Amino acid sequence: MSFPEGVDRDSMMKQAQNIWTMLDEMAENDHGAYRKFIDKHMKEGKEYMKPAEPHMCVMTMITSTKRKYFINFCSWNKVPDPKTPEEAIPVIGTQVLQDKDENGDFSYSGVAFSPKILEEFGIDCINLSDRSSLINLAIDYIHNQHKITLSRSFSILPSTTRVKGNLQVLQKALQGKHQNSDEEFDGQLSDLEKTFGLQGSGAKDSLMNKLANLSTEDNTQEKHAPNIQIPGLGKEQPKKQNLIEEVSSTNQRQSSEVKTPTYSLEEKYKEENLEELILTIKLQGVNKVSECELDISEDDIELAVDNRYHLNVSFPYLIDDSNASAKFNKSNSSLVISLPVQT
Template sequence: MSIPEGVDRDSMMTQAQNIWTMLDEMSERDPQAYKKFIDKHMKEGKEYMKPPEPHMCVMTMTTSTKGRYFINFCSWNKVPEPKTPEDAIPVIGTPVLQDKDENGDFSYSGVAFNPKILEEFGIDCKNSLDRNTLINLAIDYILHQNKTALSRSFSVLPSTTLSKGNLQVLMKAFQGKNKNADDEFDEHLSEMEKTFGLQGLGAKDSLLNKLANLSTEESVQDKNAPNIQLPGLGKDQTKKQNLIQEMNSDNSEQVCETKEPDYKMEEKFNGEDLEKLTLTIKLPGVNKVSECELDISEDDIDLTVEDRYHLNFSFPYLINDTKASAKFNKNNSSLIITLPVQT
């Protein structure tokens, strides 16, 4: 039998026997407390075993092909919440999937977070900056996990469309992340029930199943933790740091930190009429414009230099983005962007 990594067989068997002895004593001493105990853990076990639930869908595009890309944010109890607001936020993601609708082909994938994270920073978040930060970090996750670069210009679909793509395929992609661990757990549970003569309770629905799920929850999640964790978004943080912690197979960490570059915006007038905005962004260490990924829309700008800089903000005026231009000054590593204002 395959034993989960880090779990001692004899120790686990002893632990299980102790649990059953304790429950036998409780059932005789206080039947009402015993019933409450069982009901509580059965309920928690069922909640834990629920599949991911669609929460929010974001539409953007791939930077290489300009094809549509949908990010499905899902709520999943199997994803732990961070222990403190400063800790990284665990996330489980799927590979990139393909589908089509009346408008043609599109790509999509899923990212799952603990329900409490999406309650605070998801579709109903009152602070759009917090929600946009979470979305941008999910885009970072997809870049590192699936090597797929996405545009920073995105839109949140209305609450009537919580997911996009084949939902059944998406759920299978999520479940595939935990299949090996679930198979090992079922095998381990079957042997324990045979050893202690508990077949009559039913393997899949027995209290031991629920208790074991709860007692080994942390180790199972650690073993199947995502390769990338997103940073905590503390309530008191007004300026978010775009930080990705990439977990290697040996559990060592590689930390890639990006920061907001210094920038200056000037308004240029033609007589009394505002004609254009000039945005100068300082990018020390950047030597050529090809290192910059720039997205400009009529109401915002997003600049990314991988692993170094990230800038995103909204314009005070609507911009004629089709006439916007950018020049890179190698002498002082600055990017000068000219933004004509809509008239």
């Protein structure tokens, strides 16, 4: 049994003793309630002890080296929800890891959020702007933790590929971040379990994990959560039009009337070779391509629609900008740009 760093052992032992005293009295006076209590916490303890599960994987790149970088979003019961919509979203992240596949070397890491956060803002989120905000928050977190600047241009891998890299290594890395082993404390709890009697045998881990979760919630949030928020997190809160505003060193702050359009960047393969990137930009209210100003280079693209939209996207690969082409779809006001990748 182990607990996050910074937990007062004496305080936790005192709480453990109080719990065992309460259960001892319950076992003597109301055996049915005692059995129900134990069963309930055994079940909850098993859920709590499950490792982080892959939810979605996002591909971007390290801007300084153009190296591929995969962010593995994981759902984990050990990450608490924010107490209010205004509070920072707790997140636990791994170190930067390295791996390779048939396309070459790449870097990757894991970020774990509570199941509720990923249910509302993850891969199945209806509002693409909400999902993009969560992904950008993860990019901010990685930058703050590891001093790595990642491109804001990203693509979400298909749901059939929810993890990139070694899942077991990611799970162990997350577990190592969350817990600091303490054999002496675990031994003391085992002694308590023995003195409590055989009826409570096996309940130690589940009950104490729940106790750790409740007693260290504030400690976990403070240690692992950067100052990241999604306003309007609670469903009872009114929806805000702009969830997050970013100001980077390369982009000046836009006026409140100019919006960043929703977009996606997908890879198109011919057989097993990457052929081109397809950038799709949603431009609600735009009726023709002549309203758009495009500036395409081999590593990024800038789009501007006078007083309405502005977008700058960095490419994860060098593209053949001389052969790029754009097509505007009037039926859904979307601009589709084909970007051949340099060979």
